[in-house]
Amino acid sequence: MHRPPGLVISPKGNMIGLLSGIRVLDLTTVLSGPFAAYQLSLFGAEVTKIEIPGTGDLAREIGDDDEHHTPMMGASFLAQNAGKRSITLDLKSEDGKRVFARLVQSADVLVENMRPGVLGRLGFSWERLQEFNPRLIYCAITGFGQDGPLADRPAYDQIVQGLAGMTAVTGFPDGESVRVGFPICDTVGGYAGAMAVCAALVGRASTGRGVFLDVSMLETSMTAMGWAVSNELVIGEPSGRIGNDNVTSAPSGTFRTADGGLNIAANTQVQFEAVCRVCGCEQLIDDPRFLTRGDRKRHRAELRDELEAVLAERSAAEWEVLLAAVSVPAGRVLSVGQALAQKQIVARGLLHEVDVTSSVGHPVTILGSGVHVDGQVLAPSMPPPQLGEHSDELLRDVGYSDDEIATLRASRAI
Numbered sequence: 064m065h066r067p068p069g070l071v072i073s074p075k076g077n078m079i080g081l082l083s084g085i086r087v088l089d090l091t092t093v094l095s096g097p098f099a100a101y102q103l104s105l106f107g108a109e110v111t112k113i114e115i116p117g118t119g120d121l122a123r124e125i126g127d128d129d130e131h132h133t134p135m136m137g138a139s140f141l142a143q144n145a146g147k148r149s150i151t152l153d154l155k156s157e158d159g160k161r162v163f164a165r166l167v168q169s170a171d172v173l174v175e176n177m178r179p180g181v182l183g184r185l186g187f188s189w190e191r192l193q194e195f196n197p198r199l200i201y202c203a204i205t206g207f208g209q210d211g212p213l214a215d216r217p218a219y220d221q222i223v224q225g226l227a228g229m230t231a232v233t234g235f236p237d238g239e240s241v242r243v244g245f246p247i248c249d250t251v252g253g254y255a256g257a258m259a260v261c262a263a264l265v266g267r268a269s270t271g272r273g274v275f276l277d278v279s280m281l282e283t284s285m286t287a288m289g290w291a292v293s294n295e296l297v298i299g300e301p302s303g304r305i306g307n308d309n310v311t312s313a314p315s316g317t318f319r320t321a322d323g324g325l326n327i328a329a330n331t332q333v334q335f336e337a338v339c340r341v342c343g344c345e346q347l348i349d350d351p352r353f354l355t356r357g358d359r360k361r362h363r364a365e366l367r368d369e370l371e372a373v374l375a376e377r378s379a380a381e382w383e384v385l386l387a388a389v390s391v392p393a394g395r396v397l398s399v400g401q402a403l404a405q406k407q408i409v410a411r412g413l414l415h416e417v418d419v420t421s422s423v424g425h426p427v428t429i430l431g432s433g434v435h436v437d438g439q440v441l442a443p444s445m446p447p448p449q450l451g452e453h454s455d456e457l458l459r460d461v462g463y464s465d466d467e468i469a470t471l472r473a474s475r476a477i
Contacts, residue, residue: 080107081436085264087172088113089147092120094220094246095204095280096176097143098253103172103260104146105432105441111166111457112144112448116151116475119450120144133423135450142429145417145443148453151477154185158476163187165461167195172260176204179214189275199273200263204256208279218280220246227284228302232291235306251287252280313359314338317396319371324396325379327386335359337389341382342373412440419446451477 085108089100097112097120104110114120122140150166153159164187167173173192175182182188192199203209206218213226224230224242234241259276267273285292290311291302302310307317312330319325329335339347347353347369352362359366374382379395386393397405403414415431432441454477458468471477 082106082108082261082264085109085172086170087111087174087260088166088170090173090175090177090182091204092176093122093125094139094143094249095252096174096256097122097140098250099202099204099256099260100174101143101146101443102253102257102432103174105443106261107444108172110147111170111453112147112149113152113163113166114149114450116153116451116477119149119151123450136419136422136447141417141419141423141427141447144447145415145429146445147448148445148457149448149451150454150457151451153476154187156474156476158471158474160186162458162461162463162471162476164195166457167192167199169461170196170199171264172200172202174202174204174256174260178217179203179205179209193273197272198267200260200267200276201273202256202260202263202276202278204252204278204280206280208282209277213281220248220280223248223280223284227281227288228291229284229288232288232302232304234304236304238304240304247287248280248284251283252278255283308363312356313363314366314370316367318367318374320374320377320379320382322378325374325382326392326394326396328392332356334391337391338370338386341385341389341391342370344369344373411435412442415442417443417446422449 082103085103087100087103087108087110089097089110089112091097091100100110100112112120119135120140122143123135123137125137125139152162154163167187183191189201192201205214206223207213207216221242224247227248229247230240230242232240233243256276256278259278263274263276294300294302294310307324307326309315309328309330312328314335315328315330317324317326327338329338335353336348339345347366351358353359353366377385383393383395402408408414413431413433414428416426416428418426420426429443429447431443434441455465455468458471458477459465463471468477
């Protein structure tokens with residue numbers, strides 16, 4: 064079992080609790096929705112994950128290889144669902160619908176990432192949900208939004224990357240476009256959903272009423288693309304693939320050293336001159352090819368060759384320290400494993416060990432939040448739940464007796 068050094072053992076409860084007392088119904092699967100609800104739980108919200116009886120969230124069975132897979136507790140599920148309680152519920156059955164209606168009545172937030180209209184066809188349109196609970200905040204995260212010509216299409220992260228233009232600007236000019244190597248659109252969509260929920264909760268404090276939040280992964284992903292979009296919109300300059308270089312300045316990109324890649328971002332004249340001095344090539348400062356920012360961009364390849372000839376004399380780690388000492392942003396290109404083991408990550412307490420021994424057979428390590436509140440780390444309040452682990456507890460919370468719970472189980476509504 065891999066156990067990174069210096070990880071934080073997750074506490075029994077989140078002591079920060081900015082969202083303490085906020086009840087969230089998590090009717091989501093796989094990544095964008097579960098990620099959004101996980102962020103809310105890290106801030107102290109009480110999140111109830113509603114899953115299909117027998118199968119649950121698809122992520123329970125994906126994100127793991129056969130050798131290490133634990134049935135119903137896949138790595139992808141473990142990563143996004145700590146701090147939540149799980150109830151199984153058949154929303155196609157009348158008994159299941161009645162239970163869901165009761166849960167809605169006592170909830171503050173409902174998050175779902177089904178295709179548009181699915182929940183409505185089950186009898187729970189926004190209008191109907193408002194009748195149950197006019198204070199409910201309903202957050203729907205979809206690939207393309209609730210309307211428009213693509214609204215009904217299925218979408219996964221890679222599909223959205225392509226349609227957002229992300230794939231077209233990722234890769235080298237002389238090669239094919241490639242997808243970003245992780246589910247960026249799911250994550251950005253999840254963050255946008257969590258942020259929108261928090262904004263809606265603040266608004267509700269004034270109005271007393273809930274709102275419907277329509278979160279489009281396609282649109283939120285495009286808002287995260289920075290210059291790739293702004294150059295097209297503001298100056299009419301098409302964006303293309305530029306490999307590991309920063310299109311806005313030079314020398315800014317990934318450079319070869321004696322033992323691997325080093326990212327350098329010398330975006331100002333002062334930083335450029337500092338790089339030249341640290342590298343012992345002061346002559347480049349007055350070189351007519353590199354005098355101005357525009358000159359350096361036009362002669363980017365020549366500048367790279369000059370610098371890499373010197374950078375090849377030391378390791379990336381050595382150059383990183385030397386450049387940081389003169390306020391030039393620089394950092395090695397690390398593997399994911401190396402990134403997780405960084406002293407900075409360990410010192411900040413991003414990694415949390417949660418005890419899933421009863422379901423997986425050993426503790427697992429997951430990520431917490433990159434946000435600290437009053438200097439304190441936000442940690443998951445409990446391990447990821449087994450399927451339906453808290454069904455009885457949650458049903459009792461909304462007034463069901465043990466006999467009624469037994470009847471619901473016999474009818475397979477839960």
